[in-house]
Amino acid sequence: MAPKFGTSGLRGLVVELTEELVRDYVTAFLCACPYGDAVHVGRDLRPSSPQIAEWVIAAVRDAGVDAVDCGVVPTPALALSSLEAGAGAVMVTGSHIPADRNGLKFYVPTGEISKEDEVRINAALGGALSGAPGALSTADAGAAYVARYTQAFGREALAGLRVGVYQHSSVARDIMVEVVEALGATALPIARSDTFIPVDTEALDPETKRLFAGWFADHRLDVLISTDGDADRPMVVDDAQQVVPGDVLGAVTARALGARVICTPVSSNTMIEAEGGFAFDAIHRTKIGSPFVIAAMEEALRDNPAARVAGYEANGGFLLGFNADAPAGKLAPLMTRDCLLPILAPLGAARAADKPLSALLDALPPRFTAADRIQGIESEISKTFIASLSSDAAARAAFFADTGDIAEVDETDGLRVTFATGDVVHLRPSGNAPEFRCYAEASTRETASALVESYLAKLGETLSA
CATH class of the missing domain: 3.40.120.10 (Alpha-D-Glucose-1,6-Bisphosphate, subunit A, domain 3)
Structure with a gap:
């Protein structure tokens, strides 16, 4: 490459x-x-x-x-x-x-x-x-980062929780342990690696997911947390041993902090527009990538400097654009993708409500997302294929025929297709790696996962033919 x-x-x-x-x-x-x-x-x-x-x-x-x-x-x-x-x-x-x-x-x-x-x-x-x-x-840039969250959330924010910390080769592996313990939880470090492991929090491989069940049983975990390699994306596995999608973490974090204006890519979960659970004043959809989210946040702040604006991506990276009230203090703006805030805010909200994280999430509007990727597909091949489906309605209908009638097509970033059933399939070439990504959304977790699996298999067959 x-x-x-x-x-x-x-x-x-x-x-x-x-x-x-x-x-x-x-x-x-x-x-x-x-x-x-x-x-x-x-x-x-x-x-x-x-x-x-x-x-x-x-x-x-x-x-x-x-x-x-x-x-x-x-x-x-x-x-x-x-x-x-x-x-x-x-x-x-x-x-x-x-x-x-x-x-x-x-x-x-x-x-x-x-x-x-x-x-x-x-x-x-x-x-x-x-x-x-x-x-x-x-x-020592890490010290100020730790202080930002220990001071804002306080010593009791995660009191009593047993938090597994999947350390692998994340640069935040020790910081995660330090912060959750400072907030009252018991941290259980797991699977520290001296070899670099390319953990993609949006596309965890099945082998890694199978490890989670053993870790929950062996360590009696309430939750498992981690990040990607440079710690700008979170990973949270709840007490039901479900990986929480990043855009769900983002939505819950924004609500917990009192955000009123949301900037998020077109690929993020549409639950924030659904009735019940959220009541944001404005939602701005962007192309995928933090520069586009930041541009939308900056535009919102130009229109209203006092806007309580936050942004997040489907990968969970969270961007804070206003002085927010946390459980024990203030959080100053940090308009770059962050991993810790979308881990701590949902856990803190669940702990404050005296309920497990899964119960907090179960009360959200029933929209579920899934995502995965095919590796080794050069971007130009992916882009050419997307262009062919975008420009040819008959080819598009044929490719998506197994899922039903197409109700809407969105070409903001890649090709996002909404079906008459309300299900969504979004195909997008990676902009910085030889990968083809597939996102799906449906009213059940099983349907969303099945859509991703089905279309990645179909893409593999089509692009290798």
Whole structure:
């Protein structure tokens, strides 16, 4: 996979992320975007990340800019650190993709880069900056991130819960343990790995899911939590041993914090529009990707600076756009995908209501989502196939014939088809990996899962024919 620069920053095969390429993108970022007085640099636990982080720091300093080495740290913790310092940031991570790939995520002093910033960075490639070498310092970005949640939720927020922490190779594996214990829970660390494991919280493989039942029994768990590799996506398995979809965590978190305006991609669960359970003032649907969610949030805040706006993606990454009231204190805005808030807020809400998390979720409108992917399908092949279905109504009807009559087609991002039954199938090529994703929504969990399984099988047969 040749390195690509887009919604999730720069990503590519490690063997193609050369020092020259990394330095070029970092320098282009410095040429094209504001970065305050310094650039904070963090990294995940991939074997290639320490070397790439060294190249990033060297490029920053060679440009005459001070670098702050934050070491191994969650992406949202790095963003919080740089935001509070009024500085830029670069995170070395490939998120959930395999260890033979890696990448860079860029932040300006106000948060994630925008789509306009991406254009400017690409235009600045090949540029140069010079000056006296920048200084190098270190910072503990994780400490402030932990304090953000321990102070806001308080010592009793999760009192009495036995929380399994699936640690694998997440950069937040120790932070999760520290935070849930500070909030009164008993943390049970599970399956820590010295080898990088590409956990995709949107598409957990069956083998991983089978492990969960044993962990619940062995450790007498009330809930199991985890994140993806760089900790900007949550994973929660409730007391009924069901993986809670990220867009459900997002909706419950937004309600718990008193958000009134929601910005979320077209792929997110439609329960927030259903009667009962939610009463948001406005819901803005976007293309998939945090830059699009952030753009919608910023537009809402321009229209009303006091808007209680929040955003979330189907993967559960949560973005807070207002000063929110948490159980024990205030939460300042953090408009980047975060994993901890959509874990803690639903658990805290269930604990405050003195009910298990599954009971809290069972009271929501009955709309269920599922998602998975086919790997090894190049984006161009996927895009060509989507284009053919989008432009040819007869081909589209034939491909989806097993599910019934098509009531609505949405091409905001990929191809989202709503059937007369109310079921939904959404096909979308990944923008940063050779993957074809399928999302489904239905009135039962079983139907949603069956739709994903069926259409991924059909896609596999069609695209390999």
